[in-house]
Amino acid sequence: MTDDLHTNPFEKIDTNQVAEDLHIVEDSQRNARRGRPALDSAEDDLDPTERKVIGLIESAQAQAQQVCESELKAYRERLVALDFREQLSSIDIETAKQRAEFDQHVDKAIVELSREQQGLRRKKEDMQQFKEQNGLHREPQPRSWDDKIFNVGIIAVLFLIETFGNAAFLAKGNEFGLFGAYTEAVVISFVNLGLAFLLGILVTNFNHIHWGRRSVGIISAAVFIVFALFFNLMVAHYRETTGTVLDEGGKLAISAFGENPLGLGDFQSWILFFMGFLFAIISFIDGILWDDRYPGYAKSARVFAEADDAYNEFYQACLKGLKKTSDEAVQALENIKQNILLAGRQHDSIIDDHRRLIKSFDDHLEHLEHAGNHLLQLYRDTNRAMRDGEAPERFKKPWSIVKTPVDTSLPKAMLTREEILKITSAAEIKIDNGVNELHNQYDMGSEELRPLAPHRRQPDSPRGDQDES
Structure with missing residues (x-):
């Protein structure tokens, strides 16, 4: 054919x-x-x-x-x-078939949406219950990821500045020179800023409705003050002692701090102390502002918001x-x-x-x-x-x-x-x-x-x- x-x-x-x-x-x-x-x-x-x-x-x-x-x-x-x-x-026949299939699709969507809506309603009730149990009458203020990245950026800048500053001050008494001083400075900056940041997060417990959690916030604030002062004074004493005796610098620093904590005889040591103490305060405030000022409120709101989205x-x-x-x-x-x-x-x-x-x-x-x-x-x-x-x-x-x-x-x-x-x-x-x-x-x-x-x-x-x- x-x-x-x-x-x-x-x-x-x-x-x-x-x-x-x-x-x-x-x-x-x-x-x-x-x-x-x-x-x-x-x-x-x-x-x-x-x-x-x-x-x-x-x-x-x-x-x-x-x-x-x-x-x-x-x-x-x-x-x-x-x-x-x-x-x-x-x-x-085709029109009736397509209409029946569309009705089935609508019924299925209604069932699934109703189920999802019930789950969302439970998340909202959980957040409402959290507000009532904690006496909260305001909306939550969770920090966005952009805000948190900004906070981390501040700490990173402080870490670099403090590390290089400490390395410059500690280099004169370190037998390995600037490299050895930089290694010590990294550890010092990490402890100073990291612990201050964590204490800043913990101090938000002071806003909690329960006294047990409030006491955690008060203790955290006290620990921060003591830590920031004593740790940075100890670092300043260590800087002075390493400038005279290489092998026994750590022991002499502890001994000098015990005899006279404020007895720093070098102006550069005072600069080192104030720099570390100031950076610790900034990191501490960064921890306080890390999320909503009421502990757990941002998490509860974030769970609901994610479910809502x-x-x-x-x-x-x-x-x-x-x-x-x-x-x-x-x-x-x-x-x-x-x-x-x-x-x-x-x-x-x-x-x-x-x-x-x-x-x-x-x-x-x-x-x-x-x-x-x-x-x-x-x-x-x-x-x-x-x-x-x-x-x-x-x-x-x-x-x-x-x-x-x-x-x-x-x-x-x-x-x-x-x-x-x-x-x-x-x-x-x-x-x-x-x-x-x-x-x-x-x-x-x-x-x-x-x-x-x-x-x-x-x-x-x-x-x-x-x-x-």
């Missing part, structure tokens, strides 16, 4: 080539010299050469008829496959899921519409191909008859010219091809062009109505989810996003 509308499936006969292959001229001359065929030979009394020519033509005719019948059968099958009525009825994302994902389902349903109907329109164009194309094939077959039979007569006439003219006497009378009569009937009928149930146009128009109306129904169903589904939508938080609440859900 051919798919190209402009391709003739029937192969033409090259009479010159056939005449050469069958040696028509040679046989005709040879037979003429022998007086063959006989002068009184009947019309159906053909000699071997004539029979070979007619046999070749009839073989080509049989092959062409087989091709034609195969093509016509394929066209009938393609026309039957274009079941317009079935496609029209499938619109209602997760719920909002889940809600938006449900809406996108509904939109995707609705779009896919609309596309399914649009595909049916396009298939029906395409089937209409295919119907016209098949009818044209069918008509063209029949004409091509008829033309081909005429071609075969003309080719057969041309070859026979070549044989007979040559024979007549070479004969001594008259040629048989039958040479004057042309040969006619015997046509075998071909089934060119179309399917009985095939629709007319007018009926197809009516079905196509009805299909477009049905599909447009179905698309409108699906759009309305999407709007209704979105409205069903609206009661489960997250509420926006007030600007002064945690992270300024949403307050209730």
Whole structure:
């Protein structure tokens, strides 16, 4: 079967080539010299050469008829496959199917959102309970990660400054020079700033409602003051002693600190003390400002805020899921519409191909008859010219091809062009109505989810996003 509308499936006969292959001229001359065929030979009394020519033509005719019948059968099958009525009825089925699937998607989204909302509600109740148990009447003030990175940056800057400063002051008495002093300075700065920062975090317990936690805050503040003073004075004494005795600097520093803590005799040692003490205070304040000033309040608020954000994302994902389902349903109907329109164009194309094939077959039979007569006439003219006497009378009569009937009928149930146009128009109306129904169903589904939508938080609440859900 051919798919190209402009391709003739029937192969033409090259009479010159056939005449050469069958040696028509040679046989005709040879037979003429022998007086063959006989002068009184009947019309159906053909000699071997004539029979070979007619046999070749009839073989080509049989092959062409087989091709034609195969093509016509394929066209009938393609026309039957274009079941317009079935496609029209499938619109209602597809619309009902897509609407049912969309309703299932909405029901599933409602169930999942309700479950997630219950979890979010529990998180909010936990935070509310925390506020009531701790007598809090303000909104939490958790620090963002940007703020915390800024705090860490401050400590890092202080660490570098103090480390290099201590290394410069301690280098004069260190047997390894600046490298050894830098190693000691790293340890000193880490202890001074790190412990001050941790004590700053602990001192926020002073704001706690329970006295046990408040005492932790008071003790932390006292420990910080004692630590900041004593530790940095000890470092200053160590700096003075390492300037005189290398091996016993640590012991002498402790002894000198015990005898007279403020007895620093070197101005640079006092500079070292004040620098370390000041940096410890800054690190201590950094720890206090690390998060909400009430212990545990920021964590509770952050848990709720993260759950609230997760719920909002889940809600938006449900809406996108509904939109995707609705779009896919609309596309399914649009595909049916396009298939029906395409089937209409295919119907016209098949009818044209069918008509063209029949004409091509008829033309081909005429071609075969003309080719057969041309070859026979070549044989007979040559024979007549070479004969001594008259040629048989039958040479004057042309040969006619015997046509075998071909089934060119179309399917009985095939629709007319007018009926197809009516079905196509009805299909477009049905599909447009179905698309409108699906759009309305999407709007209704979105409205069903609206009661489960997250509420926006007030600007002064945690992270300024949403307050209730």
